[in-house]
Amino acid sequence: MSLQLFLFLVLALVAITSALGMLINRNAIYSALFLVLNFATVAVFFLLLNAPFIAVAQVSVYAGAIMVLFLFVIMLLGAERAGQIQSIPWQRPLAIALALVLLLEAGFILYSQRGVAPMVTGTLPPGFGSPAQVGKVLFSTYLLPFEVTSVLLLVAMIGAIVLTKNEKK
Amino acid sequence: MVSINYYLGLAIILFTIGALGVLIRRNAIIVFMSVELMLNAANLAFVAFARYWQSMNGQIFVFFIMTVAAAEVAIGLALIVTIFRSKASIDVDQMNSLKG
Secondary structure: OOHHHHHHHHHHHHHHHHHHHHHHOOOHHHHHHHHHHHHHHHHHHHHHOOOHHHHHHHHHHHHHHHHHHHHHHHHHHOOOOOOOOOOOOOHHHHHHHHHHHHHHHHHHHHHHOOOOOOOOOOOOOOOOOOHHHHHHHHOOOOHHHHHHHHHHHHHHHHHHHHHHOOOOO | OOOHHHHHHHHHHHHHHHHHHHHHOOEHHHHHHHHHHHHHHHHHHHHHHHHHHOOOHHHHHHHHHHHHHHHHHHHHHHHHHHHHHHHOOOEOOOOOOOOO
16 A cells, blocks of 8 residues: 555545534534534645645635634524424434435446546646646636636625624614 | 545545535534535545646636635625524524515
8 A cells, every 4th residue: 555545545534534523513613623624634635636725725715714704603603502403303314314325326426437537647747736827727717707706705795794784773 | 646536435425424414414504514515525526636637727616616615604604693683593493484
């Protein structure tokens, strides 16, 4: 077993365990912290896949900004233990069965297509995934979507302000 | 170099855990976190394909997905705060009326 495969398996175990911890934990704060661990592990996977810029963006945007927002709202609402009571009794077993079906189906498709996936063996072009190259593609091929993204973020900002504004004044 | 099938398998498992979280958890914030987990699994598949095709386009898509996820979280959490103000609960089973 090569070192890369060993590293992958250990990290995959951490990622799956932290995702399950997020799912199972009763306390929403612990769930959020497990999700931070999961995002950090996925950032390491991005580094292994020669995507350093995306890895750093993952840590700063996901594990940083988004999860801080989650923790802030959980603590603001005091909602650590909300939503414990299951009002539809058959929903949980049905959901688990359907998730298993999804997992088996996707796994079967992956297994039956295992020879189809590309096995590119050549060396990567220098600077693949570097911030310079990401910027070059972002501002040439994807210039219009990039500009639309700024409008989207502006709309989200205005929407968040309007939604949380206290109208009883 | 690890085969792409390992990365796709991991993305499938993470996506399934996220979908399961949306289905079985009743806390709206945890449902949101599960959605983030599913987006993250898709990101992992994108970056794995970008590496194996040696193309930057997959990584740019991940960048856009992150932006959309950030906007979605900002709006979603604002909605949750507003619902909590009127119902004093964020249990998704309680959100069953259109009237505020």
